[in-house]
Amino acid sequence: MSQTTGARRVTAADIARSLGISRATVGFVLNDTPGQTISEATRTRVLDEARRLGYRPHIAARALASGRSRIVLLVLPDWPLDFNLRRNIEEASLALDEAGYALITYTPHPTGHARPLWETLQPDVVLAMAPWAPGQVESIRAAGVTRIIPDPDAPPQAEWHEEGPGLQVRRLVELGHRRIAFAGSADPRIVDLVAMRRTIAAAAAAELALDPLPTADIELTDASAEAALDGWRAAGVTAVVAYNDDVAAALVGAAHRTGLRVPDDLSVIGHDDTPLASMLEPRLTTIRVDTVGLGRFLAQLALATVEELPEPPTVGPDLRVALVERATTAPPTA
Known part of the structure; x- marks a missing residue:
């Protein structure tokens, strides 16, 4: 049959x-x-x-009978779905599947024409990767969802402080660089993330008694990267801290096209250790982020809330970043 x-x-x-x-x-x-x-x-x-x-x-009937849909709804900010974010989601999804839950992602857009998924899915918990936008918590509660992460009624928690940009700056200083620039991304969707990494890099530079870091936000085009390099080289910059590996790769390519040798004339250090970092030539020095650990941490938060288990410890040593030294960084030649 x-x-x-x-x-x-x-x-x-x-x-x-x-x-x-x-x-x-x-x-x-x-x-x-x-x-x-x-x-x-x-x-x-x-x-x-x-x-x-x-x-x-029948999912709806089972949810009505058991009081659970076994669905976790992950609300994503309107960021590019880059390598690290995909890995976070994949690992969270796997960890939840192992516990018998399905992870569904949802990205609200500024137009707001689509009906929010929390109104149709009956999720056991709604989890966000960024602060709640105005009106979202009220909408989620109106849909009957009571488990919300981060809890809007809880006392504010200390924000997780990214260590990568500071590690980038410190490594370049260890190599002997004193004139360092910061290259951000010009993608308007991640302006807050770029600003955060730029601020952390600037604080590390100040602690090491460097001059303020010259900065530019790079579009992934030849003209944008080359213009930034021209200005920085005229100002005596010998090394660049990049927001991520994509920006770093754009700078390495622009350096080759304009006759700069990497790392002899210019050191470049990326962030995220994406597959691109090991495929680029020369291979990219970068910062590795524990995307597996972060994804499973998100899953553990959701499970702790639904199953009434102790919350997992806050992001700790297992989730810290690490330097991956490759071929795009070296001591300055002059």
């Missing part, structure tokens, strides 16, 4: 009719209802027949 008759979903009643047993018995088996004295042989028959008929549980 196929999964459906016409467009009809296979139901527990179909399984009961096929086996000649009661609908209640089938329901107890499919819902794994505790306290029932059903033989293992009968349980096996029901599950085998359910698979044969192509039975799939």
